Structure formats: C-alpha cells, structure tokens
Amino acid sequence: MNRQLLLDVLPAPAPTLQNYIAGANGQALAAVRALAPGRALYLWGAAGCGRSHLLKGLASTPDAIYVDVQQDARTLRSLADADSAAAMPPVVAVDDVHNMDETRQAGLFALYNRWRECAATNRAFALAVAGDRAPISMPLREDLRTRLGWDLVFRLDPLSDADKLAALSAQATERGLQLAPEVIQWMLTHRERDIRKLAALLDALDRYSLATGRHITVALLRAMLADPNHKHHDAPTTRAL
Template sequence: MKQLLLDVLAAPAPSLENYVAGPNTEALAALRALGPARAVYLWGPAGCGRTHLLRALSDRRDAVYLDSRSPVSAYRSVAQPDESSARPRLVAIDDLHLLDEPRLACVFSLYNRWRETAATDMALSLIVAGELAPGNLELREDLRTRLGWDLVFRLDVLSDAEKTDALARQAASRGLQLAPEVLNWILTHYERDMRQLAALLDALDHYSLAAKRPITVPLLRAMLAEQPHPSPNQSYSPLS
C-alpha cells in the first residue's frame, strides 16, 4: 500500500477549465478573453489560485512562466530580448512579492516593453500575480504604478461550501461517490488547496481499489496513517 501511494499520479495540470472560480468568475472571464497588448495583475492570499491561473495561461509554446526561483537571466531575456532571441507573446510573472531587486527591475522593464509594443505586431500579453494589492506592496513607486496600467483583480479563496461542492464534482468526474461525512472529514482535517485536494482524491481512489473497500472515513484514515510521516496537511501535489 505504501508503495502505491508513493507512486500516485499527480493532480491534473492546471487549466482554465479545471480552475474552480467560485467568487472569481469576473477574473476568470477576463483571462479567457485575454488578447495581445493586455496586462493583468492578480492578487490574493495563498490558496486563491494565482499560480494555477498563471500556469494555465502559460501552457503554450509562445509563453513563458517565471517566478522567484527562475534565474535572473530568464527575466532579462524577456524584458530586453536581443534580435536573435525568441520573443514570447505571453509572459506570466508569479509571486511578485517574493522577487528581489534585480528581478523587479526586469519586471519594470517588461512593463515598459509591453506598453511600447502594444500597437505593433510584437504586442504581448502580460500577467503578473502577487499576494497583496499594488498599494500594499513594498515596491518602488514607478513599478507599483505600472501594476495598475491595465486590469487588476483580487482573487478570493473558496468558501467551505464552494470547496465541498467542487470536491464532490471532482470526485464524481472520477466515478467516485463520496458520502457527506467523507467530504466533511477531508475539509476539516486536510489541506484545503484545491490542487492538493484533487491529488488526494486520486490517492484515495487508488487506495480504495487496492484495498477492495468502499471509500469511508476509516479507509481515509487508514490511508493517511500508512504514510511515512502521517500528517493531515500532507500534500500529494507537486505544484507549489
């Protein structure tokens, strides 16, 4: 059983289709309609889906996704590309609040490039995400101003009722029928990020099939107890 859980499949790749919008329908609609020469700044607390949306939008050949772990050279190549460099048509910058000064300087230059090319055939889409509203970020003022040049959306975390509904629908899509007490136990005792919850469903499905037992709270507890370091907040998702 332990080996089975270690080998469990990762949660589905982020997409606009599997993003559970909840109160964020306006932001999702704007991102679906996003075209060249548009810029969006998304902000909200951990678990609101910032990274999910940026990963989904940058899952194309002419797009680049960057975060605080990306090398400065990658930032420079999109902010000030030379003539021999491939020029992405969409740039997604995640976790702005974690970027250091060299990377922030590149984001500043990237906004300038976005505005300069807006009316040309080299126009690009720019999506930036951070934890706080522009006015609350500790940034140089000229960069803070640029974050509001186009669209700004606050993303909110799903309510418990919305998460319960989303979890039930994700389970149904896998052919699983989860009793209300199972759903309540998961949301009470387990990590509430929707990507991690989706990965937990996959693990639970595999475990139930291997054990040849229906999905119940005792089965869920048994699955988690078999982990090397059992924890109600253990994550099965590789995405940050």
C-alpha cells in the first residue's frame, strides 16, 4: 500500500453527543440531550469550546439538519418558507451565526418565526443555534439578535488541560491507538490548546504512524512536524522548545 493510501485510512471519529467531553459544560450537554420539539437552544463561546461538536452531534439523529455558513444562503429561508402543512425536520441546528450575511440572517429570522408558530402544534421542531458571543453582543440585525435569547441560552467554557487530556485519550482509545501519556502531554505543552486542532493533530499522527510503520512516540510526533513532505494544515505553529 502506498503512502497516500495509508494516509487516507481511519478517518477521525464523527462528532457525537457520546464523544463530546463536557468538562464544565455538563449542564449545556444535558440540555442538548434533552432538547425536545418546540424548544430552542442557543450556545455561545469562544472558538474551540465545542459549539459545532454539540450541534453536529445533535443533528446526527435521523432526519435532523445541520446548517452552517458554508451552505447555500437560501437553505434557512427554504426551511422557513416550506409548506405550512409539511412536516419539519425534528431538529434544525444552525452554526456560526456570527458569520452570517444579510441573506442568512433573514433566513434565520424567518426560521425562528416558523419555530414559534409551530411550537405548540404537532409540527413542532427543535431549533439549536450557536455563535461566538452572547446574544446581546452578537453583530446581527436587532430583531434576530433578540430571538437568540427566546428560550434556553448556555455559555460554553473552554476545556481545562485535564479535560483535554481526557478528550485526546478517549479519541485515541476509540481509534484503537496505544498512546503513551507523554505523547499527549507533549502536545498540550508544545502546541496551541484548541481541542479541535489537537484532535486533528492526533488524527494526523495516527496516519503518519501507519505511513511510516513506526509506533507513536514523542520522537515520531516531532519527526512528523519536521517532515517537509508531510502536510498538516490544521496544526498550529510549534511553540519554541
């Protein structure tokens, strides 16, 4: 098997509610798990706090929909303007509202109105939205900004180092990796501490280990980062050793 084929195996685990490491965000996770048709939820926090993970995990249920700003700007409006007699998805998860342009903001505004109209009917659906700051500080049109706080609102806190260690260890276990604690500790010490980038780095290390036929060690990790033929664009710049 050539190097490229080796690098294409074992994709990173998809975000689920089961593999989300809550840390101090246990109440938010419980609210996401319990989100029922007719309820809305807004999650906010800095990059790397797990907003997208929770929304994608919630939207992994059958017929649920996940929408972000990479998708067609008309997606939200088409959901809001669907035939009033048509069944809505049980869950609509809308990510990164802080990056929405005017068209997407208008679509989300209409979707909130549709959610409220349906909330007490047999067409009720759950609406989960996420952004990088509290509703009052969100750079959105005023009528949409107020709707973000219509129901449940939770701030997500970044993971502690202990939580990140647990998260990376869990990812390694899920992938069947035998990973020495010093490898994860090196990652936490010498890399940026965004859990998404750390998880992507672990994924790349797994692939590099397969490609080179070497066990995962700190030496292999450092060799991967120094390899000019290895491209890992998600990994941040190494800190000075």
